[in-house]
Amino acid sequence: xxxxxxxxxxxxxxxxxxxxxxxxxxxxxxxxxxxxxxxxxxxxxxxxxxxxxxxxxxxxxxxxxxxxxxxxxxxxxxxxxxxxxxxxxxxxxxxxxxxxxxxxxxxxxxxxxx
Numbered sequence: 020x021x022x023x024x025x026x027x028x029x030x031x032x033x034x035x036x037x038x039x040x041x042x043x044x045x046x047x048x049x050x051x052x053x054x055x056x057x058x059x060x061x062x063x064x065x066x067x068x069x070x071x072x073x074x075x076x077x078x079x080x081x082x083x084x085x086x087x088x089x090x091x092x093x094x095x096x097x098x099x100x101x102x103x104x105x106x107x108x109x110x111x112x113x114x115x116x117x118x119x120x121x122x123x124x125x126x127x128x129x130x131x132x133x
Contacts, residue, residue, distance in 0.1 A: 086115040 074082070093106045107116050 083115045083118060086112050087119065090116075 090106060090112065094100070094103070106112075
C-alpha cells in the first residue's frame with residue numbers, strides 16, 4: 020500500500036527527477052541532430068566541390084592524366100579488351116575522354132589547315 024501512495028504522489032506532484040532526465044534527453048537529441056546535420060552539410064559541400072566546373076585547372080589536368088593512365092593500364096597492361104566501351108565510357112571517365120576527343124579534333128584540324 021505504501022508503494023501505491025508514493026506512485027500517487029509522483030503522479031500528483033510530478034517527479035522532478037524524471038523531468039530533468041527528459042530535458043537532458045531532449046538536449047542530447049538536439050546535439051545529435053545538429054551533428055548529423057553538420058555531417059550531411061559537409062558531405063554535400065564536398066560533392067559540390069568535386070563537380071567538374073568547380074575544379075581548378077591543376078585538378079582537371081591531374082584528373083585527366085590519372086584517367087588516361089588508368090585507361091592505358093586497363094587496355095595494355097591488364098589487356099581487358101572485352102569491355103572497351105565500359106573502359107572508355109564509365110561515369111568517372113566520360114568527361115576526360117570527351118576532352119581528349121576534342122583535343123585530337125583540334126590537333127587534326129590544325130594539321131590539315133596548315
